[in-house]
Amino acid sequence: MEKEPMTSFGYKKVTHDLNDLKKNQRPSTVIALDEARQLGDLKENAEYHAAKEKLKLIDVQMAHLSDVLSKAIIIDPSILPHKKVSFGSTVTLFDFETEKKQQYSIVGGVESNPEKGLISFNSPLAKQLLGKEEGDSVKATLPGGVKEFEVLDVFYKELKL
Numbered sequence: 001m002e003k004e005p006m007t008s009f010g011y012k013k014v015t016h017d018l019n020d021l022k023k024n025q026r027p028s029t030v031i032a033l034d035e036a037r038q039l040g041d042l043k044e045n046a047e048y049h050a051a052k053e054k055l056k057l058i059d060v061q062m063a064h065l066s067d068v069l070s071k072a073i074i075i076d077p078s079i080l081p082h083k084k085v086s087f088g089s090t091v092t093l094f095d096f097e098t099e100k101k102q103q104y105s106i107v108g109g110v111e112s113n114p115e116k117g118l119i120s121f122n123s124p125l126a127k128q129l130l131g132k133e134e135g136d137s138v139k140a141t142l143p144g145g146v147k148e149f150e151v152l153d154v155f156y157k158e159l160k161l
Contacts, residue, residue, distance in 0.1 A: 004071040005121070007088055009159035010111030011074050018065040021058055029055045068110050075108075082156045085129045087121050092153040093129075093138075101152065105159060106130070118159070 006014075029051055036048035077088015085091055090105045104119045106129070112120035119126050128140045129151070136151045 002071060003073045004068055004108060004110060005073050005075050005087065006108030006111055007077060007159060008074050010108050011069070011072055014065055014068055014072075014110060018062060018069065021062050021065070026055070026058050026062070029058060077156055078158065080156070082154050084131050084133045085151070085154050086131075088156060089154050090157040091129055091132075091151060093149040094152050096148045096150070102149075104129075105157065107159070 033048065033051040033055060036045055036051050039045055039047065042048050075087055077086075080086055080088055082089045085106065087106055087108075090103060093102045093104070094100075095102055102117075104117050104125070106121050106126045107118045109120040109122055112118050112123065114123075121127075121130070124142050125140055128138055132138055132151050132154075134151055134154055138149045138151065140147050140149060
């Protein structure tokens with residue numbers, strides 16, 4: 001079985017999302033499906049078909065999240081050294097092109113959210129940052145082309161839901 005490394009933050013988030021689907025979204029969708037079923041002719045009942053489709057999507061999501069949790073290996077980045085970029089490190093970069101600082105935390109694939117500064121350890125940028133330390137320059141080959149960064153800081157920061 002393939003394991004899925006993640007932080008305890010990611011594990012808590014996936015568990016929270018799964019519980020929300022089980023305890024809130026699925027029950028309310030089942031009620032909506034029952035109510036729509038009572039409206040009569042199911043062939044032309046848009047509410048019924050929409051609720052049925054939503055229920056199917058929720059079940060697929062629940063199965064996916066359950067699978068992710070069954071493969072999870074929780075890594076506690078707070079006990080890892082962060083002199084060099086590693087899993088769980090937060091990295092402050094200077095982007096030479098935009099002349100702006102950017103900050104990213106290296107996390108598991110399932111918890112990645114680039115808009116919030118969380119990038120997967122398997123992402124092109126993270127792969128090229130791993131092992132770098134403060135003061136290093138990085139020419140990163142990314143989907144949008146080659147970008148040049150300087151590593152300004154490498155540290156551990158606890159992630160919160």
